[in-house]
Amino acid sequence: MTRCPGCFKPEQATYCGACRKRLFGVKKVPFILPFSRPAYDQVKLGVTTDRMSISGIQTKISLALNAGRLEMVMSGGQYILKPRPHGTFKRLDMVPINEHLTMQIARQVFKIEVAENALVAFEDGELAYLVRRFDVQPDGQRSLQEDFAQIAARTEEAHGMNYKYDSSYEEIGQLIRRHVAASPVDLERFFTLVAFNYLVNNGDAHLKNFSLIKNEQADEYNLTPAYDLLNTRLHLPDETQTALELFKDGFETESYKANAYYAYDDFVEFAQRLGLVERRYKRILEMFISKQEAVFSLIECSMLSEECKNLYKKHVNDRISAFSYSLAGLRI
Structure with a gap:
């Protein structure tokens, strides 16, 4: 060590x-x-x-x-x-x-x-x-935490085996707006996390992997710290690019129709549907485009095999290319 x-x-x-x-x-x-x-x-x-x-x-x-x-x-x-x-x-x-x-x-x-x-x-x-566990308080009591399958009242019994995948990130955003008092802050955090999952090829970021937790002192809910983050493509090469669709009701941008993958235009549309401030969501997207060296440095520090290190880097490079591409010329 x-x-x-x-x-x-x-x-x-x-x-x-x-x-x-x-x-x-x-x-x-x-x-x-x-x-x-x-x-x-x-x-x-x-x-x-x-x-x-x-x-x-x-x-x-x-x-x-x-x-x-x-x-x-x-x-x-x-x-x-x-x-x-x-x-x-x-x-x-x-x-x-x-x-x-x-x-x-x-x-x-x-x-x-x-x-x-x-x-x-x-x-x-x-x-x-x-x-x-972030839901266990210092005195041993547990904070009230609910994942978005629970919040959306979706269960395997009522909605089938794919219940935690039959939704969209836009719908999670709507639930955040409904249940979180400081929703503008948490919607930006949520947008950042969805973009991160896309960057690292996490195809398992479903309804149960996002949650709200109750702040007992303020008597309000907030988005929990992130959990269950990993590059699933290392283990399932044919994994879908995202666990959920970005948009509800089958909506697709012109960029997605032309290329069949999410790119800059898709995340701009997603940010706008979440109600984010333009200069802030553009800064977030540029962050994911510009941090290749820092990501690669941590990959090299890890105990992954050389094969997995090289694959992880390739997967991240693929997604940086996707984030960088704008059919509508929005990235200026």
Whole structure:
């Protein structure tokens, strides 16, 4: 270990001081978990069959911090552990590293608020992804959080197996406007996050991967920190370009009709439908076009395989090209 498994700071044997404070609030928590992957699998079998993330194949379990050690618990944990999933998709051993890297790109390059996260290792050396729950308060109480499938009252029972994909980002924007008092701020945050997911090829950014959380002191709702960010195309090469359509009711821009991919004109239209200020959404779009070097630098810092590093860079380059293209000449 030569870099911090939280932020990639060089010349670190374990978590740097800043990451320890953000993640754990205590002086020392080992990078190595006090249990093995087989022990995790055994406990997981007795806890739940719930699955999440890439097409529903990535399992998770709660962890609690007790006396400086992360331990598996049935309930009340402050952390979620997500190890390498089992399945037939490509490069699954890279999934935890991919998710951690993508969350760090969001935080460090694009200043997107994300759930606190890092890599950890089982006793046998296998890496896993660790995320701190933002809905657990210091006293252990949970804040009220609802994802947009819940807010839109969409369920598998009522709407079928694809319920969390049968919507659009425009419709999520309408729900933010309806339920968030400071909606102009959160709509801009939401726009930035949708654009980020497009940049990093996250085809799993569905209704359940965006949420509102209640601020008890202000008695109002706000968009949560971002979570479940990863480049799904590394594992599912034929994944759709976005989990949801940008626009409701099947609307397509002239650019999309001509090219069959989202480009600058599509995101301008999307920003306008969200009611964003022109100079601000143009600045956001230019940010995604101009940060290639910074993104590539973090990719190189990661523990992805060389194959995955090269693929990730290619995928980002493809999307930068898409963001840069304007059929209507709007990018001036």
